[in-house]
Amino acid sequence: MSYTGKLLRVNLTTGHSQVEELNKQWAVDYIGGKGLGLKYLYEELAPGVAPLSPDNKLILMTGLFTGTIIPLSGKLAIITKSPATGTILDCSIGGHFAAELKYAGYDAVILEGKASKPSYLYIEDKIVEIRDASELWGQGAQETELILREKINQEVKALAIGPAGENLVTMSCITSEFYRQAGRGGVGAVMGSKNLKAIAVRGSGSISVPNIKQFASSMKEFMQTDILTDTNLWANTDGTALLVDFNQDTGILPTKNFQQGTFDDYQAINSDALKAVRSGKKGCFSCALGCGNYSRTGRSTVEGPEYETLALGGSNCGISDLEAIIEFNDLCDNLGMDTISVGNVIAFAMELTEKGIKDFGLRFGDVEAYLKIPGLIAAQVGIGVDLGLGVKKLSEKYGGSDFAMHVKGLEFPGYEPRGSWGMGLAYATSDRGACHMRAWPVAQEAYGDLDAFTVEGKAQLVIELQHYNAVKFSLILCDFWALSLETMGTIVSNLLERTVTEQELSQVGERVVNLARQFNVREGFTKDNDTLPGRIFKETLKTGATKGQLLPLEEYEKMLAEYYSLRGWDRDGRPTDAKLQELGVN
Ligand code: SF4
Numbered sequence: 001m002s003y004t005g006k007l008l009r010v011n012l013t014t015g016h017s018q019v020e021e022l023n024k025q026w027a028v029d030y031i032g033g034k035g036l037g038l039k040y041l042y043e044e045l046a047p048g049v050a051p052l053s054p055d056n057k058l059i060l061m062t063g064l065f066t067g068t069i070i071p072l073s074g075k076l077a078i079i080t081k082s083p084a085t086g087t088i089l090d091c092s093i094g095g096h097f098a099a100e101l102k103y104a105g106y107d108a109v110i111l112e113g114k115a116s117k118p119s120y121l122y123i124e125d126k127i128v129e130i131r132d133a134s135e136l137w138g139q140g141a142q143e144t145e146l147i148l149r150e151k152i153n154q155e156v157k158a159l160a161i162g163p164a165g166e167n168l169v170t171m172s173c174i175t176s177e178f179y180r181q182a183g184r185g186g187v188g189a190v191m192g193s194k195n196l197k198a199i200a201v202r203g204s205g206s207i208s209v210p211n212i213k214q215f216a217s218s219m220k221e222f223m224q225t226d227i228l229t230d231t232n233l234w235a236n237t238d239g240t241a242l243l244v245d246f247n248q249d250t251g252i253l254p255t256k257n258f259q260q261g262t263f264d265d266y267q268a269i270n271s272d273a274l275k276a277v278r279s280g281k282k283g284c285f286s287c288a289l290g291c292g293n294y295s296r297t298g299r300s301t302v303e304g305p306e307y308e309t310l311a312l313g314g315s316n317c318g319i320s321d322l323e324a325i326i327e328f329n330d331l332c333d334n335l336g337m338d339t340i341s342v343g344n345v346i347a348f349a350m351e352l353t354e355k356g357i358k359d360f361g362l363r364f365g366d367v368e369a370y371l372k373i374p375g376l377i378a379a380q381v382g383i384g385v386d387l388g389l390g391v392k393k394l395s396e397k398y399g400g401s402d403f404a405m406h407v408k409g410l411e412f413p414g415y416e417p418r419g420s421w422g423m424g425l426a427y428a429t430s431d432r433g434a435c436h437m438r439a440w441p442v443a444q445e446a447y448g449d450l451d452a453f454t455v456e457g458k459a460q461l462v463i464e465l466q467h468y469n470a471v472k473f474s475l476i477l478c479d480f481w482a483l484s485l486e487t488m489g490t491i492v493s494n495l496l497e498r499t500v501t502e503q504e505l506s507q508v509g510e511r512v513v514n515l516a517r518q519f520n521v522r523e524g525f526t527k528d529n530d531t532l533p534g535r536i537f538k539e540t541l542k543t544g545a546t547k548g549q550l551l552p553l554e555e556y557e558k559m560l561a562e563y564y565s566l567r568g569w570d571r572d573g574r575p576t577d578a579k580l581q582e583l584g585v586n
Pocket residue numbers: 072073074094095235282283284287288289290291292478479480
């Protein structure tokens with residue numbers, strides 16, 4: 001068994017910390033990572049708690065595989081109530097922090113309360129200290145990590161926030177190893193609201209797995225047969241930037257605030273363009289795939305930019321200057337902000353300006369103005385105060401709700417749903433708002449054989465993908481390993497020394513999805529929140545493979561009704577008692 005069985009609870013208000021036994025039954029029912037963190041939050045958080053109040057909790061959760069040599073298993077799950085959406089929020093972050101936490105002896109950390117002054121948490125095996133962070137406060141996320149390494153040890157693993165998190169910006173993220181982020185939904189602001197600048201960990205322990213020789217040889221085999229293969233190696237050679245070309249070809253590349261699905265200058269921001277400025281490689285703990293590609297220009301060095309940054313900070317803002325996008329990425333990383341949400345809010349402000357609704361002095365393609373925005377948002381000065389509200393609240397203040405591209409307050413990722421109708425359903429029903437990591441039917445619809453412009457079969461497809469991803473994020477396996485549920489079951493069975501079938505895992509996925517839904521229902525979310533911006537239902541796209549396409553509202557409603565029915569939820573999208581009982585969710 002690769003769990004330590006220990007959970008560390010830290011109350012930042014009192015400074016008290018204690019070690020508790022991990023709830024074994026919950027670890028069976030929800031596996032770990034997303035699922036187990038969600039279960040703890042559901043049980044411990046009273047409904048209606050303000051996300052930025054000391055009553056909210058921030059949970060760091062490892063997984064069954066964390067710290068082992070299982071490939072691509074080095075990520076950490078972070079779970080809290082989102083200040084951007086008010087929904088459940090879970091993010092995963094790469095690097096080496098999760099494994100180090102396990103080696104320090106903990107499967108999870110639950111952070112409660114609020115420190116009386118800027119602090120950081122230091123964990124070294126049994127040593128747990130809340131330390132003064134006054135010299136770190138105001139520093140960038142990357143500088144914070146550098147200072148902690150200097151002060152503590154070059155090998156220390158850390159999570160840190162930048163000024164955006166300190167200033168409670170709801171698009172702020174948590175950073176690790178300079179370029180890895182728990183990006184979405186404002187996790188950085190939750191840390192900032194607790195006066196917590198960073199968490200640093202050192203561990204000297206180890207974890208055990210059964211039949212180590214057999215385990216090691218099967219992992220070696222997986223590496224050759226399942227990971228270092230043509231279906232995965234694109235992550236190493238090209239990275240997600242490859243999707244710029246795919247999405248241009250299929251007409252789903254967000255352009256000028258989702259006004260178009262193609263970008264005339266896409267070749268200036270695609271994978272080939274990026275290769276010309278590539279300067280190095282990096283991987284997470286236990287990952288031979290190593291998808292991290294460094295880019296260096298005269299002004300900046302970043303790991304990436306990933307596709308989402310190229311799309312939302314590039315084509316969606318009408319920006320084709322790759323050097324500027326890399327600088328935008330660099331600014332957001334150090335200030336501690338999610339490039340998807342920041343790119344979206346800039347694009348939305350550009351369209352508000354273009355349409356004469358509110359003049360922010362921002363125009364599509366205006367590089368100089370665009371590069372000033374991250375700093376203004378993070379510092380909460382000038383127009384950064386308005387833009388820091390995010391797309392939803394900005395539209396409530398000034399108008400433009402039809403083209404405010406968000407679901408439940410979380411801004412759209414880089415896939416145009418008018419060219420992938422199932423993606424529209426996936427955004428609308430995702431537990432944390434518009435998200436491509438809960439289900440990504442784009443692979444089957446836009447790149448595969450499935451008709452993208454029909455609702456037939458899409459509800460079932462989205463459900464299956466949501467269950468699959470709920471399992472994957474509970475095992476905290478990196479998304480870039482396209483392994484089957486059956487393979488996941490084989491690895492889990494070897495570790496637990498009992499047979500865990502594909503069907504059992506799928507039911508865990510369904511349980512996690514239903515518990516997340518219960519959390520949101522308890523917070524007052526209804527069917528009315530499972531929708532998309534008016535633009536998707538009313539405006540046809542004008543160019544490329546999606547020319548003439550929209551997602552008709554009546555078709556969308558049909559797909560949503562079928563989704564609820566297949567899930568065993570009532571017509572308002574609430575899980576029925578019978579469904580909850582069947583899954584043991586209570
Ligand atoms: S593929 Fe990339 S993100 Fe995934 S574990 Fe490997 S290095 Fe980390």
